[in-house]
Amino acid sequence: MASRFVDRAVIHLAAGDGGNGCASVHREKFKPLGGPDGGNGGNGGDVLLVVDRGVHTLLDFHFRPHAKAGSGKMGQGSHRSGANGETLELHVPDGTVVLTEDGELLADLTGEGTTFVAARGGRGGLGNAALASKARKAPGFALLGEPGEARDLVLELRSVADVGLVGFPSAGKSSLISVLSAAKPKIADYPFTTLVPNLGVITAGDSVFTMADVPGLIPGASQGKGLGLDFLRHIERCAVLVHVVDCATFEPGRDPLSDVDALEEELARYTPSLGGDLADRPRVVVLNKVDVPDAADLADLVRADLEARGLPVFAVSTASRQGLRELTFALAEIVERHRAEQPAPEPQRVVVRPQAVDDSGFTVEPDPEEPGGFVVRGERPERWIRQTNFGNDEAVGYLADRLNRLGVEDALAKHGAVPGCPVTIGDVTFDWQPSTPGVAVHLTGRGTDVRLEDHGRVSAAERKEARRIRRDGPDEGTDGE
Structure with missing residues (x-):
């Protein structure tokens, strides 16, 4: 049975409840005034989302969307505090985005070990020993534990890739990534063979970069047609977008220039939720299947028009491997330039937000x-x-x-x-x-x-x-x- 890829899941989380404090008075022979000795309740456990490179899909959350952390234990007499609830760690793939049900972005989880507190556990209640004062020497009560936070969140996986392949169905994207890397995507001669993203690691000299082969794009995808937004979300992180154009198609009304225009129109209509603009990403045009004579002639005809738009053009064939080496090194150069332009990551700093003097807190x-x-x-x-x-x-x-x-x-x-x-x-x-x-x-x-x-x-x-x-x-x- 083939494995199933899930890149969107709704999860229902509940952090642990805090334990109740204990109201107890010390009783011992010959000690009539033992005083309060009730211990504090334990804190409830948090629910954490942790990036794990060994996880590649949200499939586990699709079948098991409910998760609850451990609750704190109740305090006991003799100043014995309750145990804290066990923290629950949920492992998510690199590139997971955490959203509210209303679409508000909460966290963008990239990088091994990145952690996000998805639901915070409740505080444990104080026992009467902690509540004793000069006026109230032996309190006959204790504080209750707070309930843990309960949240419904949306997880979306957005591929972390340097190069994103965009194109119409059956343009040859899967074939291209299969010959450039060790990825083995499903390849067939019918549209929408690729239903899930495929990632491949490519080496060009000293450069190593990743390439994403995502489902085919059709006009109207930015409004949800076809695989629509399921496709577009996976190109938000890409440093360069590669238009893969089928020069050997027999569909009426299709030619390389109209295909590129249609793809650009859909990219312009899509608004990435992670910020930035797809219009600023470098473009490369790959004229595919030039091993077919008619396709090679068509590629020669449209090359000048595409280069006049400022687009680098490469004529390739995955069957004969023509032009693949030049394409690989050109993409590596663009990726390295993009990496050099990125600002150096700043070390994490502690942010202190003091309360305003006139803020009463209510x-x-x-x-x-x-x-x-x-x-x-x-x-x-x-x-x-x-x-x-x-x-x-x-x-x-x-x-x-x-x-x-x-x-x-x-x-x-x-x-x-x-x-x-x-x-x-x-x-x-x-x-x-x-x-x-x-x-x-x-x-x-x-x-x-x-x-x-x-x-x-x-x-x-x-x-x-x-x-x-x-x-x-x-x-x-x-x-x-």
Whole structure:
């Protein structure tokens, strides 16, 4: 069974979730005040795309598009932190381009070992040992781990070749690359024999360069006709484009000049997403199949017109190998000149982007769906919401303190928020109750908060008093009702 070539795949990635922190108090004989000892949760694993020259196709992602990294483990008592989730490395071919589903370019992966973080793992939650402070000596809560990032990405393979062969179907591109290199593409006498790109390595003296034989081009390819964009994306990186023209075709209305014009029109209409312009790439015209007498005569007739356009012209025959040596050395010279013109790669530098002095890190906007409500957006407030266990009143109170210190309450007041108005942060909507400035918050039992005692639930003290009344009866002075 022939191997299948896939140069485009949609993948669904999920990074690992962070582990929850642990809320634990040290208990040991003769140590009544052991203090909090809950460990932190482990970080979730990232999903990485790594260039591997041993991979030549996106076939694996076509059949297995879903991938998930390992999640972090939960923290434990005795200050034991959870293990970090295992990072998942996905190996991609050299020349892979990473896009969003909307077509936004995220990364252009070229060069062995190049790495791109496709999905970032969630942070592990802090344990109560890390949350202890002078005011909160034994927190009865811990922070939850953040969920890992989930993304749908598009991978496209764009061949990394120095020379790209362009031409109509059955122009002889596959035959040309087969005689110039060790590549063995499928060759037949019907159109669109080549359905996938073929790469060949060519040596000319001291120069070594790569040549790409890609599927045939037809008028309208820039609008998706034929193999269309599946063909055009593979010539974006080429340093020189070679027009392979069939001088022995018997199709009516076909001649070398009209073939070159049609090819140039499609190249002009195509806009490379990697930047640059195909019009700036050097061109070479190869008049193929001149071993046929009529084809040789036609090549002699059109040579002057093509050279008048400033195009180097080579008459070749893959059957008799006529003109192949001259073509090979001419292409090597153009490739070497292109390489010399490229700027030297700069060493990777660390880029530091300090936060602006007046940047609070969040914004407050009116809620378009809730009259009188507000929406708070920002990396830190939304992360704190994800890390909060809303079933624990002390954790909710801690969240309120953090938001207040960040300045969220002051910003809401400046925007006209009133007590009781709905405020949305992330996926959570709550009724805003501002803190009283300058009033110290008296902490109560573990897992509770005095500011949340009006939640309607029966407290532990109330349950204890109810049991006493059932056992001993009401105190003297009460009506017993």
